[in-house]
Amino acid sequence: MFNKILIANRGEIACRVAATARRLGIKTVAVYSSADAHAKHVAVCDEAILIGEAEARHSYLLADKIIQVALQSGAQAIHPGYGFLSENADFADNCAKHGLVFIGPPGDAIRAMGSKAAAKQLMEQAHVPLVPGYHGEQQEVAFLQQQAGKIGYPVLLKASAGGGGKGMRIVEKEEDFAAALASCKREAINAFGDDHVLVEKYLQRPRHIEIQVFADSHGQCVFLFERDCSVQRRHQKVLEEAPAPGMTHERRNAMGQAAVAAAKAVGYVGAGTVEFIANQDGSFYFMEMNTRLQVEHPVTEMITAQDLVEWQLRVAAGEHLPLQQSEIQMHGHAIEARIYAENPEKGFLPATGRLHHLRTPAAVEFELGMQAGQPAAVRIDAGVRQGDSISPYYDPMIAKLIVWGEDRKIALARMRQALAQYQIVGLSCNIGFLQRLCAGEAFSQADLDTGLIARNHDSLFPPAAPVPLHALALAAVSLLLEERRRAGHTADPWSQTSGWRMNGALRRTLRFKTEQEDCVLQLEYQGQGWRLHYGAQSTDVELADEYGADLYLKLGDSTRHGSVVRAAQQFHVFSGGGHWQLEFDDPMQHAGETEAEGGRLTAPMPGKVVAVMAQNGQSVSKGEPILIMEAMKMEHTIAAPHDGVIEEILYGVGDQVAEGAPLLAFKQG
Ligand code: ADP
Ligand code: ADP
Ligand code: MG
Numbered sequence: 250m251f252n253k254i255l256i257a258n259r260g261e262i263a264c265r266v267a268a269t270a271r272r273l274g275i276k277t278v279a280v281y282s283s284a285d286a287h288a289k290h291v292a293v294c295d296e297a298i299l300i301g302e303a304e305a306r307h308s309y310l311l312a313d314k315i316i317q318v319a320l321q322s323g324a325q326a327i328h329p330g331y332g333f334l335s336e337n338a339d340f341a342d343n344c345a346k347h348g349l350v351f352i353g354p355p356g357d358a359i360r361a362m363g364s365k366a367a368a369k370q371l372m373e374q375a376h377v378p379l380v381p382g383y384h385g386e387q388q389e390v391a392f393l394q395q396q397a398g399k400i401g402y403p404v405l406l407k408a409s410a411g412g413g414g415k416g417m418r419i420v421e422k423e424e425d426f427a428a429a430l431a432s433c434k435r436e437a438i439n440a441f442g443d444d445h446v447l448v449e450k451y452l453q454r455p456r457h458i459e460i461q462v463f464a465d466s467h468g469q470c471v472f473l474f475e476r477d478c479s480v481q482r483r484h485q486k487v488l489e490e491a492p493a494p495g496m497t498h499e500r501r502n503a504m505g506q507a508a509v510a511a512a513k514a515v516g517y518v519g520a521g522t523v524e525f526i527a528n529q530d531g532s533f534y535f536m537e538m539n540t541r542l543q544v545e546h547p548v549t550e551m552i553t554a555q556d557l558v559e560w561q562l563r564v565a566a567g568e569h570l571p572l573q574q575s576e577i578q579m580h581g582h583a584i585e586a587r588i589y590a591e592n593p594e595k596g597f598l599p600a601t602g603r604l605h606h607l608r609t610p611a612a613v614e615f616e617l618g619m620q621a622g623q624p625a626a627v628r629i630d631a632g633v634r635q636g637d638s639i640s641p642y643y644d645p646m647i648a649k650l651i652v653w654g655e656d657r658k659i660a661l662a663r664m665r666q667a668l669a670q671y672q673i674v675g676l677s678c679n680i681g682f683l684q685r686l687c688a689g690e691a692f693s694q695a696d697l698d699t700g701l702i703a704r705n706h707d708s709l710f711p712p713a714a715p716v717p718l719h720a721l722a723l724a725a726v727s728l729l730l731e732e733r734r735r736a737g738h739t740a741d742p743w744s745q746t747s748g749w750r751m752n753g754a755l756r757r758t759l760r761f762k763t764e765q766e767d768c769v770l771q772l773e774y775q776g777q778g779w780r781l782h783y784g785a786q787s788t789d790v791e792l793a794d795e796y797g798a799d800l801y802l803k804l805g806d807s808t809r810h811g812s813v814v815r816a817a818q819q820f821h822v823f824s825g826g827g828h829w830q831l832e833f834d835d836p837m838q839h840a841g842e843t844e845a846e847g848g849r850l851t852a853p854m855p856g857k858v859v860a861v862m863a864q865n866g867q868s869v870s871k872g873e874p875i876l877i878m879e880a881m882k883m884e885h886t887i888a889a890p891h892d893g894v895i896e897e898i899l900y901g902v903g904d905q906v907a908e909g910a911p912l913l914a915f916k917q918g
Contacts, residue, residue, distance in 0.1 A: 250566050251275050251326050254352070255319040256294065258330025259309060260632030261649060262542070263290035266328045269558035278322045280315060282308035284640050289632050296322060303642045304905075309333045312340045316347050326350035326565055328558075332644065335541040336412070338363060352565040354519045354540050361515040362538040366409040366447045372535045375514040377507050380526060380534040382449035384409075393448055394426045400450050406430060408437035409445035412539075414484040416440065419451055436884060439859055452526055454698040457481065458493050458533065459524040460508035461549045461557075464517045465564045471574045472505035473549050473557075479697040480686065482597065487702065488686065489545035490584045491552050494657060494695035500531055511538055520546070520561050529698070544587070544649070551583035551624040551653040581624065581653055582660040586668065586683045588647045590639040593682035594710070598854045599645045599880055601908065605675030606798075606814045606821070607635040609648075610667040624653040627667050639676060641855030641880070641908070647678060657695065661687060669826030674814045681828060685709050713765045718783055719809040720829045721768055722790050723800055724820040725759050725781065727813035728833060729772075730795070760834035761820065768831070778803075850887060850915055855908045856880030858900045867895050868918065875913065878906065893918040 253276040256263045267277045267290065279294035284303035291297040298318050301308035312334055319327050327344055329335035335353060342356035353359070362368045366384035373379055382404075383396035397404045397420065406429055408416030416437040418429040434444040456479040464470035477493035478486040492501075508523035515538075522543045527533040546557050560571055590600040612627040631648035639645055650667055654660030668684045686692055689708060691701050702709065761768045771782040778791035794801040798812040811824025820831045860877040863869055869889040876898065878885045889895075896914035900906055 253324045254326045254328055255324040256328050257315050257334055259285055259290050261630045262330040264293050264632050265630050266558055267293045269556055278324050284642055289634055319349055326352050328352040331541050350565050352561050354517050358515045358517045359540045362540050364409045365537050371514055375510050377511050377535045380449045384447040397448050403451040405449045405451040406433045406446050409447055410441035410443040417484050456527045456698055458527045459522050460504050462508050462512045462521050464512050465570045466518050467569055469570050470509050470512050472508050473553050473577055474579050476545055476548055479699050480701055481699050482702050488586055489548055491548040519564055545585050547651045548583040548585050552579050581655050582657040583653045584660050584664050585649055585651045589679050590645040590647055590676045591679055592677035593679050600676040601639050601641050601855055602676035603638045604635055605816050608672040610670035626663055627652050672823045674816055674821045716768055716829050718786050719804055720822045721770055722802055723811045723813050723822045724831050725770055726792055761831035762834055850912050852906045852910045852912055854880045858902055858904045863895050865897050891917045
């Protein structure tokens with residue numbers, strides 16, 4: 250086994266790899282960019298080396314530099330994590346050339362699977378079933394369009410070199426083909442430097458089911474069952490689970506055998522995932538192979554009670570696979586939710602910012618959970634701590650929340666509970682959305698297919714419910730407590746004359762705003778607390794107990810508790826699984842602060858300009874696309890808000906733009 254490894258990644262996966270290394274007594278070397286100097290992965294490794302600037306291509310993608318650093322640090326092997334260099338065949342080869350072990354498959358296996366099109370050709374020869382489509386060399390528009398016609402609409406265009414959903418376009422009808430192809434190719438060349446595409450039949454209501462495979466360098470290859478990753482948004486996984494609901498023993502074996510055949514066909518070594526797209530009737534087709542550890546590997550670890558990173562390290566060190574196929578057992582059910590910094594209510598725009606407050610459900614970190622050979626009920630894999638920031642440079646994932654239960658029902662109940670306990674303040678995140686998803690009929694009944702989220706859009710995005718009285722009471726009491734503390738009262742505040750009574754008023758009005766409502770509360774001072782009036786409701790309120798941000802209130806005959814976290818004028822109330830953001834309308838702070846945008850259009854999120862479709866001085870009509878920005882995994886078109894004239898476009902293709910930055914000067918005409 251190795252004495253020291255370098256982890257060529259960041260965030261949760263770097264921390265995840267370091268946890269296993271630590272358990273096995275292997276020293277770890279972290280690499281980091283200037284944006285990550287204070288990151289968790291730097292703190293959890295034994296050594297850390299700065300390799301460059303924030304942008305990944307100036308740091309985490311600097312293959313040669315990372316190899317140099319590994320050699321200097323005395324590491325014997327490099328773990329690439331996922332993303333970044335993990336599927337870079339030349340990097341894998343160069344590691345070997347420098348006497349370093351690449352903890353992953355041989356370069357040639359990565360190469361063979363690196364192009365979705367070439368991989369499909371190989372799989373055809375290995376008799377692995379394929380989705381009908383064209384995956385050849387010819388790339389002329391007319392030819393591809395003719396192929397699409399043959400396959401029959403709707404078809405799916407994919408970047409051959411693709412990953413992370415980039416470039417993928419559904420084409421419903423022939424008229425849309427050329428525009429979709431151009432857009433697919435543009436995204437492909439930007440993301441992968443290669444604009445080859447393939448065309449596939451777009452399956453209706455399919456499921457995404459993938460098989461975890463593992464091979465060693467002694468010719469053994471096994472599969473560790475399946476993961477169902479059907480719950481997706483824009484072809485990106487949101488929830489993953491193992492085993493796949495409804496999977497039969499026979500089909501599991503058939504898929505497992507096909508996956509092992511796929512791995513063997515390319516001389517695979519290490520951890521890999523063979524992704525299948527499956528019809529509701531159970532028929533399945535090869536989609537692609539990911540030649541690395543997958544984001545969702547924890548659900549497999551939970552049901553098999555195996556540490557897949559340990560398997561990777563052992564196989565890379567030349568050992569045999571820890572278990573044979575017949576020894577791999579499956580127990581219970583596991584579900585993973587990806588917690589992202591994004592705003593589901595605003596089209597899932599990626600969010601950036603500081604995690605001002607982070608409280609997680611009681612959970613174990615990876616190593617503790619598995620050491621006893623028994624999975625933990627709740628596990629969190631995270632690369633950030635309270636106080637850390639989510640920057641625009643990398644993936645906006647905050648954490649992975651993984652639960653295990655004896656069966657799916659128990660696992661799901663635990664997931665709902667754990668999500669209800671998660672508290673994040675400082676940036677928008679998808680926890681509320683995940684809660685609705687996990688509470689919804691479709692996921693609860695395991696009525697799964699990749700269109701689940703889109704189809705249930707209305708129930709997943711219900712109109713905002715009015716803020717309940719107890720949430721307002723929590724915010725109000727928190728505010729009053731803070732005022733008392735500020736005023737310097739040291740004795741029991743409830744026995745004191747109230748500040749506002751001294752000013753001659755017995756009542757006080759507090760105003761809180763949400764995006765939907767203005768909430769006006771009247772508070773009346775009473776001996777032990779207050780009487781609170783809100784619309785037609787009124788109730789007595791008393792503070793029963795207080796532990797930091799956690800308040801216990803008596804509201805009439807019931808007791809309510811919750812946490813209130815204040816960030817400037819925003820009161821974040823967490824109670825009973827709900828989260829309300831209430832802006833305190835402080836009468837002391839009113840100033841003329843509204844300022845018109847001056848005819849400028851601003852960036853909706855931090856990102857990069859990938860196309861400019863208009864020129865300075867050009868007249869445009871309402872809705873006409875002006876430029877395209879790309880952030881994280883999406884393209885966003887910036888269109889003219891009215892008819893008018895473009896006075897000046899302030900950025901060019903390739904420019905990085907900060908959130909809120911003016912993109913152009915526009916004059917309404
Ligand atoms: P997985 O297939 O392992 O679940 P994803 O489908 O989420 O992973 O992403 C596919 C690959 O794209 C992963 O290697 C991941 O690291 C990478 N990736 C994820 N988010 C981004 C991003 N914002 N930009 C570039 N690559 C990303
Ligand atoms: P990526 O490299 O981005 O992971 P994949 O080829 O694995 O690309 O596809 C990602 C997702 O797109 C799948 O999980 C599935 O939801 C959807 N998808 C892919 N191919 C098809 C298809 N032929 N029909 C319907 N959906 C598909
Ligand atoms: Mg995929």
